[in-house]
Amino acid sequence: MKAFVVEKIADREFKADIQEVSMPKCENDEVIIKVSYSSLNYKDALSSVGNPGVTRKFPHITGIDVAGVIYESNSTIFKAGERVLVTGYDMGMNTHGGHAQFVKVPASWVARMPDAISDKEIMTFGTAGLTAALSINELIENGVKPEDGEVLVTGATGGVGSIAVSILSKIGFSVVAISGKAEKIDYLKRIGASEVILRDTFNEESKKPMMGEKYAGVVDTVGGEVLANALKYIKYDGVATCCGLTSSHELNTNVFPFILRGVRLIGIDSVECKLEKKQAAWKKIASKWKIDNLDNITNEISLEEIKNAYELLLDGKAVGRYVVKIG
Template identity: 55%
Template structure:
């Protein structure tokens, strides 16, 4: 008899999308090489978009969101993995069109699966999740492009969100001095506890002068919001500095002259954590499990159970969540 499990299922009824916790069977899962019992997942903005029927994320319903999952291999058709292995999955199609980590079991292709790095627990891997992995990729890009702690302060935008808060914690652990941008003045102490040396307002990070370049004050920047705040970071970055971009909450568009690139040699690096090849994933997860693993992981984390996910989806859509929301599938 096939094993039963609980999952959040999003169903479309007319123009409405209904969230329910339902009992499912392992036999209902999509075809794949590796069956995983999910212990932890995490809530990301993309999961919330899937839950409200955003066509850029999910088109086919009923569907189980959850772009992150960590758990134990139950069986595998691929010899790379065996029963009992601790593993994690982020990115690719998980939680988009393939049923994801908001269910107690997933079945996925072997090439999506990462063996849990030594030094990291299943719980910690999902405190990181896609947000932490994206932040880790951003830090990796700074280092690869020779933006070091000696180059001066690094700006982090959208700093109370999942990627922004993780970026502050990771960069601080890696020895950088961080300046956090936020519109939430009441979160200043939280951001300093994560490692920011100071906090500035959105207005300070959103230049409206129209000037093509500003004084170079940042050694580099990790941008999570896009729009004019990204443009401001680019034209405020010092010679040969690196700016990474991975988000769009302010806007999908920004306007910049070529001057920061051709006069200061500023580098703009796009961060993709979805289709990234495995040989690029593994070094970043190894860093996160070891020298970049922040002491402040628990400070970042609010743990919930599956029954609480729907309410937290509403909160993240309203911009009312801070840090990381960890989902314990068996709580």
């Protein structure tokens, strides 16, 4: 079968490209999925260059998302022909991922596909969409409502950010987007942002320990200085979610938002969260949270185009979601 394989050729030296590799063998409590679509994520790009925080076992097939049908099952849970998807867990990290024609995974990682969504659509969401949905769900479950005020989305042109902007707009929130890409302001407004603030301007104007109350909630995808500054603007009893570190893994902040305004900061993990929680999020994504402008945030590519797309992701030049057509 064809797969996108990363090989370690020397210390801190890796090469990645399409190869012909052996079909996986299905063992006890495992399934083999015939892949129709996968997607690209920042974690995939890090894996492709041998980042040890993501992948330590080589040769390695990238791809933390996959959608397709059960090709072979050695499990009592699934049978051949069922439409399924997998996101997260160890797939695409130190277990071979979805950038291949077939992928083998434990049955416990697999979710059934909601009927109302196609393989391509659900991979446009993928881990990024699941993360965005889990973030928005936390805002809502913690009492943030559209009438409470604007929601700020950071890193808004990325995969998680783009989908968060689109879903929030669809369900009635007024969205303010932060981006470092001045040329993508029109794009962000097209997918649902009512206002766009450039990242450098935002950081420059947020130097005080506390700023005026402005946002009912924040969906942060980048960490670092942007998140630290966003916390200063959250209204009393507001909520921020945090799911990324493309700006920085460090958070240099103060306690004022937490002890003076009762602000809550909630971490989001879509990798190891319970399958039931993922399944509930997928049902929302396939129904009332299914966005109408998926084509505006989707770049469909082939296995052969993954390498170039990884370069864009690592250089911070990617916009929206990359969906990989395989089957």
